[in-house]
Amino acid sequence: MNIKIIAKIGLLVCFVYFIIVAVQIAFNNNFTLHLVSIITMLSGLYMTMLVVAFPVEKEHKQFYRIMAILCVSVCMIFTNATHFINIAIIMPLIASGIPISDYFQIGKYPSVLMAIDYLGWGLFMGLSFIHSSRFISSATKLKRFLLLCGCLCLIGFIGHIFNENLWYIAPFGYGVGTAIICIRLLLQE
Numbered sequence: 001m002n003i004k005i006i007a008k009i010g011l012l013v014c015f016v017y018f019i020i021v022a023v024q025i026a027f028n029n030n031f032t033l034h035l036v037s038i039i040t041m042l043s044g045l046y047m048t049m050l051v052v053a054f055p056v057e058k059e060h061k062q063f064y065r066i067m068a069i070l071c072v073s074v075c076m077i078f079t080n081a082t083h084f085i086n087i088a089i090i091m092p093l094i095a096s097g098i099p100i101s102d103y104f105q106i107g108k109y110p111s112v113l114m115a116i117d118y119l120g121w122g123l124f125m126g127l128s129f130i131h132s133s134r135f136i137s138s139a140t141k142l143k144r145f146l147l148l149c150g151c152l153c154l155i156g157f158i159g160h161i162f163n164e165n166l167w168y169i170a171p172f173g174y175g176v177g178t179a180i181i182c183i184r185l186l187l188q189e
Helices: 003-027 030-053 059-095 112-135 143-162 164-187
Strands: none
Touching (some): 030 059
């Protein structure tokens, strides 16, 4: 698939993601939480497609490409498993009146599901961006930016261990960073 088409899809996914998260923050109800989980699962799939589509600079850089694809795939698996468990198990149990500890809910901290999601988006997406910076074609002018996005993800992941609010550094790497990556891919010749 053409990288420009993938970039356009990425901008759409980012736009929808940011809108849904804003709606969730504003209304904070089960319907919007379902939407957040669904768009997050789709975002994991999209990120895998994006990394697979990055142009390779040189054939001897294939190791980094394989590592980037492996890491983004782990991110996608972790986030999809986490949000599917939330939609298919946790939310229906809560809706039926069964008390579920905050330790097993999305959006609560500390939580098993949030820890797995942070592991996917913070650690593995961060590593994927860093590996991508090693193989992507210089023509994209994204090498340093991918490295920056990866570092932001890792800083957020490590930082949340010390202070939960430090996690919010990571979404700049994988959220805002992805939108900028898509714009830059669209603008390249």
